[in-house]
Amino acid sequence: MSTEILKQVIVDTEAGFIEFARNNYQQHRNPVISVVSSGCLICVIWKDTLFVANVGDSRVILGSHKGKFKRLHIDQVVRDHNCQNWDIQNEIIESHPNDHRRLVEVNGKWRVRGLSEISRCIGNAYMKNKEPFTDASNFEAPLGHRVSLDFEEPFLSAEPEVYSRVLKDTEKFIIFGSGGFWKKITIKEAAYIVNTRPRNGIAKRLVMLAQAVAALERRKRYNDILQAPKSSHVSGRRVVADDGSRTDFHDDMTVIVVYLDKMPNGGVRPQIRSYRGHSNTVRSSDFRNLDDM
Template identity: 50%
Template sequence: MAAVQANKDMEDQSQVEVGTDALFVGVYDGHKGDAASIYIIDHIFTELLRMIQQNNNSMNEIILRQVVDQMETGFNEFARISFEQHHEVQKSFVSSGCLICIIWKGTLFVANVGDSRAILGSQKGIGKRLVVKQMVSDHSFLNPDIKQEFTELHPDYNNRSRYHSIEVKGLIETSRCIGYAYMKNALFTKRRSFEIPLSEVVTPPFTRPLLSSQPEVFSRVLSDSDRFIIFGSGGFWKLISNEKAARVVNTSPRDRIAERLAMLALEKGAGKRRIKYRDLIEIPKSNCISGNNGNQNYGFRSAYHDDITVIVVYLDQRPYREGVTPKINSYAGYDYAVQQSEFTNFYNNANV
């Protein structure tokens, strides 16, 4: 795992949960703050295990969709309470992507909301040719298919104007996210006491949710040809292609591989602005990349790259293969501490 901070507050959150016969990975790419991504990392894994236990300790795609929906419902309720009881509107303009993966008894399940991405590297054929597969779509407005999806969801008004307003104002870069309640729930826009900052105003009136939290879901039984999975937040994939990342992992030593990928992304970000990596890492962090005139302020890190999270999982030493018995641990992407995973309680309850 590797993480690089660009904003004043680290908006990316990530986790790896290791069980005896299962593995969970989550990447939560925060937007306009870390409130939504912190909410997800605090709740999603425990909720996922609860649903698996209710399903007779079995996993399926429906559970993935349900747990993402729970995060959406829970965080938007948190935003509503913050507004109604504490007169805070900030939570209404905060969101996060949500990329989760669980390998459960040899089957891989992946769900994604936002512009994070997971790619599977396999070696196939006599020559062990590297095959790279992006398992779930990323919902970035840079993707022409996502632009088309957005306009098709809103056929009853000038959708070009509405999309243009979201894109040009830089309100959000993805069509799907957890949170951003203001663009999903009329409760916020119809209350007179809810004041929308000028920077957030989209073409009124509110008629239906502008954004979605519907995840893209993928599953497959892992085979002996599957070698590794690379997980990354949007800040990583904006700078490195699927093929480039997979080639590096396939041909490089495993030690500190995620750090190597993150460094390559930083070098790319620096090169786009014609500076060196050593100069980039000296630039201070900030949560604002625009000046009063709307031009990017190149005196801050966020003008060169977003927060970056990279996780690499190798698949050739799965539990109970070649005597491998993993420790039940929990790892966070921006914290070197190793903690006991919630998998421990899950297994204890399953054995009762």
């Protein structure tokens, strides 16, 4: 295992998806695939070494106990590529110095061309490749995903941030979370909960807390989220949102917590407590797993 292997995995994933989107667009089977995107976070623990590759706004948080009093220390292992971060904004400005619309603020959030909150992702082919996704005279992106055709350089990238480190005895847990989760819960809040609460069901606890925050922001009750229609749906070339749907409260959330317990022989044995709040489809999540539990 190496960081180069993880880089290549994401390169191959992006190439495969772009080809899939191109075939669907050219053959008029499902042209909306050209505006579908996702973050991609890959983590491997190999021979006591943590390897991470990230593209998008997911985060990896490493919790450690340090010092005489074993105080909690928190590290964000790799950057998230959210346009609210100053360093990401500077990258976009430097890559498109002559485009005054490279960053547009929409509802208090900075977005690439007013469309994407993240600068790197898998997919969103129409913002990376003019041909064939925007040169065609009949191109019509779904409402909320439209971009003018006057760009020469790709607006988005699939280049991952990669990282590796040897795990130490002082490092106690890792939290992996998708962007939808970190929009509602801070790094410190998540780390404190994992450090102080029982392990059983910890990832579900984090997701439920994030949903409670989402409800509070909308001045709703937690049960209002659970009773809301579960997702938007895709109709033709347009993304149609149900009134008061779950996606109006929060984005899809995936959380995995790994505890780093020492084995007698000195190796690292991850104890995984994972909870998935999405379904493996090209459509929006219907969050069925949470209701089942």
